[in-house]
Amino acid sequence: MSGTDASGADGGGARSRGTEIGATAYVAPYAHLPGGLARDVLVEVAAGRITAVTPGATPPPGAVRLDGVVLPGLANAHSHAFHRALRGRTAHVGGDFWSWRTAMYAVAADLDPDRYLRLATAVYAEMALAGITCVGEFHYLHDDPDGRPYGAPGAMGDALVEAARRVGIRITLLDTLYLTAGVDGAPLTGVQRRFRGGGLDGWRQRAAAPAPAHARRAAAVHSVRAVPAALLPEVAAAVPGGPLHVHLSEQPAENEACLAAHGRTPAALLDAHGLLGPDTTAVHATHLTPADVALLGASRTGVCLCPTTERELADGIGPGRALADAGATLSLGSDSHTVLDLFAEARGVEEHERLATGRRGHFDPAALLAAATAGHAACGWPDAGAIAAGRRADLVAVRLDSPRTAGVDPAAILAAATAADVTATVCDGRLLDRAGLSAALAAQWTGGTA
Numbered sequence: 001m002s003g004t005d006a007s008g009a010d011g012g013g014a015r016s017r018g019t020e021i022g023a024t025a026y027v028a029p030y031a032h033l034p035g036g037l038a039r040d041v042l043v044e045v046a047a048g049r050i051t052a053v054t055p056g057a058t059p060p061p062g063a064v065r066l067d068g069v070v071l072p073g074l075a076n077a078h079s080h081a082f083h084r085a086l087r088g089r090t091a092h093v094g095g096d097f098w099s100w101r102t103a104m105y106a107v108a109a110d111l112d113p114d115r116y117l118r119l120a121t122a123v124y125a126e127m128a129l130a131g132i133t134c135v136g137e138f139h140y141l142h143d144d145p146d147g148r149p150y151g152a153p154g155a156m157g158d159a160l161v162e163a164a165r166r167v168g169i170r171i172t173l174l175d176t177l178y179l180t181a182g183v184d185g186a187p188l189t190g191v192q193r194r195f196r197g198g199g200l201d202g203w204r205q206r207a208a209a210p211a212p213a214h215a216r217r218a219a220a221v222h223s224v225r226a227v228p229a230a231l232l233p234e235v236a237a238a239v240p241g242g243p244l245h246v247h248l249s250e251q252p253a254e255n256e257a258c259l260a261a262h263g264r265t266p267a268a269l270l271d272a273h274g275l276l277g278p279d280t281t282a283v284h285a286t287h288l289t290p291a292d293v294a295l296l297g298a299s300r301t302g303v304c305l306c307p308t309t310e311r312e313l314a315d316g317i318g319p320g321r322a323l324a325d326a327g328a329t330l331s332l333g334s335d336s337h338t339v340l341d342l343f344a345e346a347r348g349v350e351e352h353e354r355l356a357t358g359r360r361g362h363f364d365p366a367a368l369l370a371a372a373t374a375g376h377a378a379c380g381w382p383d384a385g386a387i388a389a390g391r392r393a394d395l396v397a398v399r400l401d402s403p404r405t406a407g408v409d410p411a412a413i414l415a416a417a418t419a420a421d422v423t424a425t426v427c428d429g430r431l432l433d434r435a436g437l438s439a440a441l442a443a444q445w446t447g448g449t450a
Contacts, residue, residue, distance in 0.1 A: 027059035028070035030410040034386050037411040045393040048428035066397035066424050069410040072387050073133030073394025074342040075375030077304045078283050078333025081120040097313045109191040113155040120163035122444030125437040126340045128167050130419035131396035133427040136379040138220055140176035140195045147193025154206050161215045168432045172379035174220040174245050177203045183225045183257040204238055216380040223247040224258050224266040232273035242279025243380045250284040267292035276301045281378045286318040297326020302378050307348025309335035317352045321362045331374040341419040346372045365412045397424040
């Protein structure tokens, strides 16, 4: 074996968030480059950036070997960290999205900044172990359980930013505007009072606050039912150049209420107020009309699909292929973290199309990898998501000898691998410490409780 094995003891005093380990180069038997799969690839790194990528190279002394097939770092464009506490706890309960939301609100009522820091650290550690190097955190749990601001108004969001720092991945904190309980303008009550966060002014101030190097602060609109239409022009003016994320048409009831109140679908309402465009990402976009699909595509609005959550919550199957054909860039999110596996999300995009159409082959492996990395740009990190000179040095090694991946064509690794097949994650040039990440998980979930 040439070079140093990433799973060995060459970590040189690895901290919980990873270490530079003195390496200036990584070598892989296979790597997915912008031009396709390549063999024996040398990736040279300096100051967290890729400086050169050379296929067919002989590795220099000290190069760290990443076995299996290496992918660019994956991007989770839509996360609600606190939903992770519900995993496996609502499977026995029937109903629909709205009944599930009641259980979700019970979790939301029980968190403070310290508990959220511990929970989010475990969630982001699980992401890093799964090969995710960037997360878009759709954050609306702003105030205390009585709906009052904390002494530091952004304390809950700051906990998320700190959790990502501890783990060693990047975060875009999508500070979410959430003002009303419905399209009719009903006031927030109960646990929803936590979501107000000082209203429009508080939202503007938090989104404009400075962020550390591993973080971006960006903006989100929860949905058309949570922000009055009269305020949407102010939202558009407040976030020129984005990123701006928004839940869109996740449920038929949302569409029906919007049509009744405004005579337009949610997509058409956002378009009328200038909120669609290449800097906007519509999350879910499940229940769209053909005209909605055309609007999103023509405006080059991004769409984040979350297939495992959309199945778990009985949301439905969205028109992924039609959106891509219309011109929308697809990204992926794990949303409620029913599972935390971008390989499963990528396969879900193709599998949902098969179920909806009775045909195979809607997205090839290259298109699914593009969706699994498009979230970097959607979250404001356009310099990540590819193994190429000048890009951020984010690398993910996936084993080719597991029961799932043995015999698989490395070019089609997304068709078979799971998060359990990731053996190494490099973020901004740092090889993350998998033992430390596993310890962070164990510290949170020992005994199976949040």
